[in-house]
Amino acid sequence: MLEDLSAHVLDIAENSTRAGATEIEITIEESAEKDLLLFAVKDNGRGMSPEFVAKVTDPFTTTRTTRRVGMGLPFLRQSAELCGGALTIDSTVGVGTTVTATFGLSCVDRPPLGDMPSTMMTLVMGAPLVHWKYRHVVNGREFLLDTDEIVEALDGDREMLASPEVGLWLRDNLRDELAALASRN
Structure with a gap:
């Protein structure tokens, strides 16, 4: 079972890369x-x-060949519903997929958000050719990360997103930005 929401984000986004997403x-x-x-x-x-x-939240439905069960989305749906929220999946063949999970913020049973900066570092470094956008809103205030802007600063070298130096900078920058966003409450 995934312990925090950032682990679910990681799992879902990695599924997106396996589905051939470029954005x-x-x-x-x-x-x-x-x-x-x-x-x-x-x-x-x-x-x-x-x-x-219709059946993707069934634990016995998975596209993976390494195991016959997929527990990520079923557990996420159960957790969201336990906290007064929901899990929705909108998908169109040949167009893409949007997975949305909602939770009551104050629900004592809500899993913690987790380490989104490390999650984003892992995703970007693992799939540097993907155009990643990360938007985080706290009480109406917003932070936006767009890897195309980082690539521009790297003289167009998208492969540099996979380098440890850029990955660590990305993680640390996100930590600073999200701490600043949260402190403005």
Whole structure:
């Protein structure tokens, strides 16, 4: 079982890369006023048929060949519903998929968000050719990371996103930006 929400984001985004996505957007929204924690992973991968989407939260449905069960989405759905939220999956074959999970922010049973800076570092370094966008909103204030802007600063060398130096800079920069975003409450 995945222990925090960043692990679910990682799992879903890695599925997006395996589905051939070249653009992946990750959104985190925290709103005390709405008592809401939302995360969404949107991709332009190959998408899923309506029939597969209907059964994808069944633990015995998986596309992986290394094991016959897939527990990530079933546990995520159960956790979201336990916290007054929901899991939605919108997908169109040939267009892409958006997975959205919502939770009551104040729910005592809500898993912690986890280490999103390390998650983003892992995703970007693991798939440097993907155009990653990360948007994090806390009580209406927003931070946006776009890997195309980083690539521009690297003189167009997208492969540099996989380097340890850039990965560590990305993680540390995200930690600083998200700490600043949270401290403005």
